[in-house]
Amino acid sequence: MxxxxxxxxxxxxxxxxxxxxxxxxxxxxxxxxAEFYDYDPRKLxxxxxxxxNEEIEKLLRSETIWYCGECMSCKTRCPRGNTPxxxxxxxxxxxxxxxxxxxxxxxRQQFAIKRTVGENIFKYGYCVATYAVRPxxxxxxxxxxxxxLENTYDVYERLGGQxxxxxxxxxxxxxDDAKEELKKIxxxxxxxxxxETIETHSRKKAAEMGLQFDEEGIxxxxxxxxxxxxxxxxxx
Amino acid sequence: MVWRDYQKEIADDHFFYVRSCIRQSFFPGSExxxxxxxxxxxxxxxxxxxxxxxxxxxGYHSDxxxxxxxxxxxxxxxxxxxxxxxxxxxxxxxTSFGIYTEIxxxxxxxxxxxxxxxxxLYKATGREFDVPENVVHTSDLVYKFRDQIASAAKFxxxxxxxxxxxxxxxxxGCHYAKIFPKxxxxxxxxxxxxxxxxxxxxxxxxxxxERRHCCGFGFRQYLxxxxxxxxxxxxxxxxTSMKPYKPDLVLTNCPGCTMFMDKWQYTIREMDGSTFGADxxxxxVLTYEELAALVMGYNPWDIGxxxxxxxxxxxxxKMGIEFDPRDKYLTKDGRQMPIPKDLINS
Numbered sequence: 001m002x003x004x005x006x007x008x009x010x011x012x013x014x015x016x017x018x019x020x021x022x023x024x025x026x027x028x029x030x031x032x033x034a035e036f037y038d039y040d041p042r043k044l045x046x047x048x049x050x051x052x053n054e055e056i057e058k059l060l061r062s063e064t065i066w067y068c069g070e071c072m073s074c075k076t077r078c079p080r081g082n083t084p085x086x087x088x089x090x091x092x093x094x095x096x097x098x099x100x101x102x103x104x105x106x107x108r109q110q111f112a113i114k115r116t117v118g119e120n121i122f123k124y125g126y127c128v129a130t131y132a133v134r135p136x137x138x139x140x141x142x143x144x145x146x147x148x149l150e151n152t153y154d155v156y157e158r159l160g161g162q163x164x165x166x167x168x169x170x171x172x173x174x175x176d177d178a179k180e181e182l183k184k185i186x187x188x189x190x191x192x193x194x195x196e197t198i199e200t201h202s203r204k205k206a207a208e209m210g211l212q213f214d215e216e217g218i219x220x221x222x223x224x225x226x227x228x229x230x231x232x233x234x235x236x
Numbered sequence: 237m238v239w240r241d242y243q244k245e246i247a248d249d250h251f252f253y254v255r256s257c258i259r260q261s262f263f264p265g266s267e268x269x270x271x272x273x274x275x276x277x278x279x280x281x282x283x284x285x286x287x288x289x290x291x292x293x294x295g296y297h298s299d300x301x302x303x304x305x306x307x308x309x310x311x312x313x314x315x316x317x318x319x320x321x322x323x324x325x326x327x328x329x330x331t332s333f334g335i336y337t338e339i340x341x342x343x344x345x346x347x348x349x350x351x352x353x354x355x356x357l358y359k360a361t362g363r364e365f366d367v368p369e370n371v372v373h374t375s376d377l378v379y380k381f382r383d384q385i386a387s388a389a390k391f392x393x394x395x396x397x398x399x400x401x402x403x404x405x406x407x408x409g410c411h412y413a414k415i416f417p418k419x420x421x422x423x424x425x426x427x428x429x430x431x432x433x434x435x436x437x438x439x440x441x442x443x444x445x446e447r448r449h450c451c452g453f454g455f456r457q458y459l460x461x462x463x464x465x466x467x468x469x470x471x472x473x474x475x476t477s478m479k480p481y482k483p484d485l486v487l488t489n490c491p492g493c494t495m496f497m498d499k500w501q502y503t504i505r506e507m508d509g510s511t512f513g514a515d516x517x518x519x520x521v522l523t524y525e526e527l528a529a530l531v532m533g534y535n536p537w538d539i540g541x542x543x544x545x546x547x548x549x550x551x552x553x554k555m556g557i558e559f560d561p562r563d564k565y566l567t568k569d570g571r572q573m574p575i576p577k578d579l580i581n582s
Binding site: 011012013016032033035036037066067069070071072073075076089092093096106109110112113114116117118121125126127128129130133137139140141142143144147148150151154155156157158159160161166167168169170171172174175177178179181182184185186187188189190191194195198226227228229230235 | 255257258259260261262264265267268284285286287288289290292293294295297298299300301302303304305307308309312334342345346349356357359360361410411413414415417424425448449450452453454455456457459460461462463464465466468469470473499500502503537538539540543544545566567568571573574576577578579
């Protein structure tokens with residue numbers, strides 16, 4: 001078994017995020033996730049701080065590390081200057097590197113995020129773009145969103161948009177050479193490797209679960225499972 | 237007044253401008269009005285290089301983009317800035333702003349990360365960069381010039397019928413100052429960036445219990461459909477807390493917050509019929525550029541108020557702004573577009 005605490009210490013966000021926690025619980029008091037999920041950042045930080053390798057592995061394989069919304073409110077409040085959210089971010093990165101993330105329902109969602117936001121970065125040069133927000137996946141956007149997508153060019157033109165065209169302006173087309181630079185940055189810095197790691201472990205998990213898995217796109221059973229499944233055991 | 241420790245240096249001129257994925261998608265008129273205000277009204281130099289991309293912040297905060305990667309993407313923007321001869325950066329997005337400040341602080345405390353990023357960027361693109369001298373969010377700039385906007389105002393945040401100041405809820409995006417309070421005007425507890433605008437333009441700032449609570453975005457908690465109960469529940473908590481104060485509008489400085497606080501009001505009303513404004517209405521949620529433009533007398537339909545889910549007509553009437561309903565859904569060259577149905581407050 002690897003020493004997970006030592007692996008976490010290789011992530012500077014972990015080094016910055018956890019000095020010595022005195023278990024006061026202010027992070028939990030302020031935490032929007034703790035309000036609605038069965039989640040307690042104080043306990044999470046204390047588990048990591050104690051350094052029990054088996055307990056840390058349980059965390060890495062758990063639903064718990066995926067409840068934080070990374071609002072970073074805990075950063076402001078901690079009297080010791082810790083940031084539980086940074087500890088969570090280091091745990092999530094390690095959970096993905098080790099392939100533990102597919103053990104939990106919330107962890108498996110990383111595949112859905114990679115196939116949407118992650119791939120938007122290469123396709124469009126944006127994490128989010130109007131034409132990538134499908135109304136059927138975002139009912140909360142209401143009738144105005146459907147309207148905008150049905151009248152995209154006219155709506156954006158009036159508001160100064162440059163939709164899908166080269167040149168400065170909102171939603172301009174990102175030049176191919178800029179997107180190519182983004183791809184090279186991902187290759188050099190480990191971004192592409194993380195994408196591939198998510199794909200590899202998700203493909204394996206889909207086979208274990210007997211779900212259809214396609215090499216591209218979002219119209220496959222495993223994506224739908226990752227994007228929509230809820231076992232209803234995440235709240236109090 | 238802003239505490240001395242939380243005063244912030246905001247450069248006066250010459251900015252390299254970077255856009256927001258969410259703002260340019262949902263509030264394109266706001267970004268364009270910001271540029272108009274800075275360039276045409278205030279005579280400032282603001283440069284946009286069309287080759288800048290996402291900062292990858294939404295991917296980073298949903299944990300599919302490594303820290304080394306986002307540091308290098310941001311470094312590429314700094315390289316574009318250096319190549320164009322700029323030293324000040326104006327950032328449209330609050331998530332990006334948090335990212336830029338986190339990276340600057342990382343480079344101060346872990347200089348080896350800065351060196352590693354220089355190597356990564358050079359290897360990937362052949363580019364080199366300098367660390368910027370001044371990092372501001374675009375709301376910092378509207379704050380800085382708020383009194384000039386007030387002096388050019390055609391309308392004030394005053395209810396024309398009663399003569400009373402409008403009650404304005406200000407909502408600051410979490411990543412504006414909660415991560416590094418020193419980068420925000422007024423810090424994290426008493427941010428003045430939006431309340432300063434409201435006071436300068438004649439309104440009354442609403443103080444309420446959950447004023448500093450997150451809007452509920454939560455990155456992966458919204459991006460994945462199964463998690464949206466988190467996002468919605470936090471929004472309900474905020475709106476329930478502000479409701480007794482009968483706000484006339486909500487003013488935000490973060491792209492996601494503006495979108496969520498607008499769209500979730502629709503969702504909540506659809507789910508159980510709840511509304512949070514006075515007299516059963518929903519509360520218009522505006523960006524600071526939209527509000528500045530209204531105060532200065534610009535046509536509300538040229539800045540994009542018609543593409544919110546909660547429409548702003550009740551607010552326009554209170555402010556005494558005359559508007560032409562026939563102009564609302566015309567194209568730039570005057571053709572009639574379809575009229576969207578089932579919007580709120582329209």
